[in-house]
């Protein structure tokens with residue numbers, strides 16, 4: 086049976102890593118293991134320390150990474166994954182790859198500087214303090230990136246394919262729509278990544294990315310991160326209501342994702358009505374500014 090494991094962005098909004106495993110059953114038949122995003126935990130020490138933990142399945146057994154966008158909380162752990170033995174393809178849009186070729190080596194450089202600082206000041210309990218990964222290791226991992234165009238369907242195995250859907254967040258950002266076929270039944274999983282704003286007037290509000298998902302998309306399982314309605318964009322009075330709608334739907338999932346920050350999953354059991362309403366609310370976030 087296929088399942089999703091949330092390895093990050095649960096109880097926090099950093100360290101995004103969602104592992105899809107299509108391993109069928111106890112018969113020994115192997116499926117495919119795909120990681121959606123591979124983000125760095127950031128913020129408080131208790132979260133940052135998780136960057137030093139291994140993945141629950143060996144990194145070399147993960148077949149592929151699908152990357153939604155180039156923010157470090159979604160891509161910043163990739164050099165560490167490669168350091169641990171991952172050698173599969175990392176699928177992303179060309180713009181995301183271009184951004185990663187800058188932000189990942191920069192992140193490696195900062196990790197090295199941090200370690201050097203702690204060694205100089207003697208402020209680490211480790212001697213010597215080591216970087217999570219180096220600039221060179223970050224450059225090395227770029228060889229595994231594979232460009233995918235928006236709307237192009239990529240078949241990773243007989244039972245799993247995906248395509249990117251525009252997310253209107255940052256340059257190159259996309260949602261990942263994954264189709265998993267098990268027992269002759271196809272399920273559509275939509276991983277939103279971070280969601281941005283689409284153009285709601287002729288005058289751009291200081292953003293360069295306006296393209297969001299089209300009407301008519303649907304999903305059997307929707308996975309999104311939710312950080313709480315603490316910010317409100319100018320001119321989007323209706324946003325609080327939209328957030329409330331989304332939160333209400335997420336709370337219906339038997340406790341999964343009911344934290345104020347963490348992934349929420351809307352399952353098929355919520356019915357067509359629930360899914361339709363949530364996707365409608367999501368489009369509302371795009372249209373009104375989310």
Ligand SMILES: [Zn+2]
Pocket residue numbers: 154156159254279
């Ligand atoms: Zn982001």
